[in-house]
Amino acid sequence: MSLAIPNGLDNTVERPGERAPLVLGETTYHDITEAVCKVAERPPSKGWIGGFLVAFALLQVLGLLIVYLIYTGVGVWGNRAPIFWGWPIVNFVFWVGIGHAGTLISAILFLFRQEWRTSINRAAEAMTIFAVACAGTFPGIHVGRAWLAFWLAPYPSLNLWMWPQFRSPLLWDVFAVSTYGTVSLLFWYMGMVPDLATFRDRSKNKYRRMAYGLLCLGWSGSSRHWMRYEKAYAILAALAAPLVLSVHTIVSFDFAVSQVPGWHTTIFPPYFVAGAIFSGFAMVLTLMVPARKMLNLEKLITIRHLENMCKIILATGSIVGLAYGTEFFIAWYGQVPAEQFAFLNRAFGPYAWAYWTMVSCNVISPQIFWFKKARTTPWIIVVVSIFVNIGMWFERFVIVISSLSRDYLPSAWAYFTPTWVDWGMLIGSFGLFFTLFLLFCRTLPVINMAEVKATLAKQEHMAHLHGHGEEASEGH
């Protein structure tokens, strides 16, 4: 096959009337299978082992700190009156936000027929699930008596004799995040089944073959199965798209429904969703740019994929910047003294350092993506995406901490100081995330082979049309 790319492997050049190729080089279906399966089949590299050991050690830190927390009580955190939502909630919102990019890529881009999603959706969905796992940890231990967290569930309790309070956004949150986690898991797993069958069919080892055989539920690739499968996939995508928007909306209700100045704003739902997508794409890039290099997937995750994501980062980053500005405008326009104070306090109060870190990381740093050179240079992408990750963590920090530390009762004002346990848990949550992600790279198909092959088939079909004119369309 000939893809006829004029600039060698550069697929970022727009050519009128043609779709840029999304799979590069003289690639066959079998090459795709090889490239993706090799990632899990060859013995682990030194880099992987090193990374895994570090991540696993950090995970142990998280685990031990949770034991320490449960044994001692939430006083080990820096949460003090009036800031009872300290870092645990900051971390929760941060991680839930990260998760959103995965669903966005797999569901919303699917519905918009953005084919470039196929190379990255698997890893992004995995990222979603691992991020939701990290996110779920924090409210679970933040309830204080973590062993009674099941009281959140509406079950007929013989001890309490009462039901949860369904008018509280905190309960909506329980439903939203758990639904989100479940549906993401189903979506991810379902998308993986055909690829797991590929893994099964390539396995030489009896046990490996059996394990993948069980996981792929006996998938055979039958066209009748594919037909229902694609239907189910489209339906799940259509369901996941509003779901992902609802989740961060409801997370923002945790704040917006309260009366704390700086939280009580109607802009929160769209602002939170944009921020979530923003941070999620940044995390995808942070993971994918090094991963495509280390796992030799550069022909499948091309510069064009990275460039597209950079454009989304630029767009959402600017939306977030607009939201910051709007908040100030509304505070001034609304003429509520407490609100006005809250925002001035954010920008010029004791947390000004955090506020300006947030603004420079989230609004200013992505502006470099106006330049194509920046969008197509991997190291710049990684640096900016890490900035965005940091900035988005600070955004949640600014919202949670600055508003709580100075609300209506000046005699209760305080300055938040995290403890070493706060630090340990934040770092430990990255351990959990990376442990899961590295295990994923070694055991499951990191790229959706079936979809990439379908994209390749379509690409070939198009090239065919161009080469031979109308005669090739006889097939349809």
Add this chain to the structure above:
Amino acid sequence: MSETKIETTVHGMMAEFTTVDSLLSACRRIRDAGYTKTDAYTPFPVHGIDKALGIKPTALPWICLIAGATGTCIALAMQIWMNSIDYKYIISGKPYLSLPAFIPVAFELTILLASFGAFFGMWALNGLPKFSNPMFTDPRFDRATDDRFFLYVDAGDERYDANGVRNLLADTGSDYINEVVEDDSPKEVPKPVFLIWGLSVAASLVPLICILTMRVTNSSKPRFHIFFDMDFSPSKDAQQVTSLFADNRAMRSDVPGTVARGQMEESLDMLTGIDVEALTLSDPPRVQRLVRAYMLADDEAKAEEKEAVDAAEAAPASVMDTTPWVEKNPLNVDAELLAQGQQQFAIYCSVCHGMDGYGNGLVNQRAQSISAPTWVPPASMHQETLYADKYPDGKLFSTISNGIRKMPGYAGQIKLKDRWAIVAYVRALQKSQNASLDLVPESEKAAVEAAVTEAKAELKRQAEEAEKAAAARKQEQP
């Protein structure tokens, strides 16, 4: 596994293709030849194949719709039952059945169940999981998930005839055609797998069994407390020492400049017993001072006020006399209030002033018996100078609250309304010792008189009985 496969069932015929286009054209040929029990196996979904093979659309969307609608109904019913019927919460003054608040959870459950419908419905319609499949017996079929495309014609098709199908498939350009046979060799699951599976099932049952046994057995031992100090938090008693606070006192005093709940709900008149409106005319600076002292909890102003009053008490024209006192008890005086006042008087005043108010309480008796040199006898409530016309209710209230000369103030111990209740009771007490029958309304007079005679007779009877009893005891003793 036997070398010679005697018992093999033929399932159908399959052909391998290397490109999508060749597969599609083969499909069309097979379809046009009239075969219906056919299928294709591909590593990715091939578009147009359902038409080429004549596959009917699936009912999956309907399953989803039903599942989703079920989710909505369950969520709404659950929330309405739990929060509007079975356990009614009042939240922000909203009605018990406030639908908008139930939307988020209804939405989430709709999505959740619809997703379950799509996910499980799809597997069920596909007949998966199904781990044995005759297609898998052909080693070349492993590439169906890699880069090869297979077309399959089932032997159950009424037109099926092995040679005819083989020829037809060969005609379509396939270079590998083979019969699909059932693999009748016994497939045993390796033993370690069984072992691991069995062990994990057994292990997973342990916690469940533990919980169940705990639920059905009766134990006389006290409950096990994982975190003892959470179930029984160590609390400090009054006057205890603690390391928690810098001053080492477990008891905390009010934060300066703060007003406790329930402290400032009353008017300045009621708080001070002074007619503030009248005072505004005669002594505006003092009103300001009172506002600071009583409404703003300004300790300095309180001290200033006390100093001024104490100094004035010594002077001949006392500030106590010039102050415009509240004339009438601001509380509604009824039997309940009097009972409350009586109780409080018995607790706080009777020790000095006596139950009857004549000033001969226990403390006074003791002071007299040891002839305490500095003792000033408590005043009797039954002097004309203390009657309401000379000593207004507000002044009496102020005496109770702030004390007077040798008598300490009780504002710190007795609650505001209780102090006014005592005022009302003292008035009743005064009346009780100095009332004529004229005060009784005409209609009640006869009843009162009768009651008095009866009471006198009763007293007499009691005295006689006591005498008799004493006499009886005397007789028994020797």
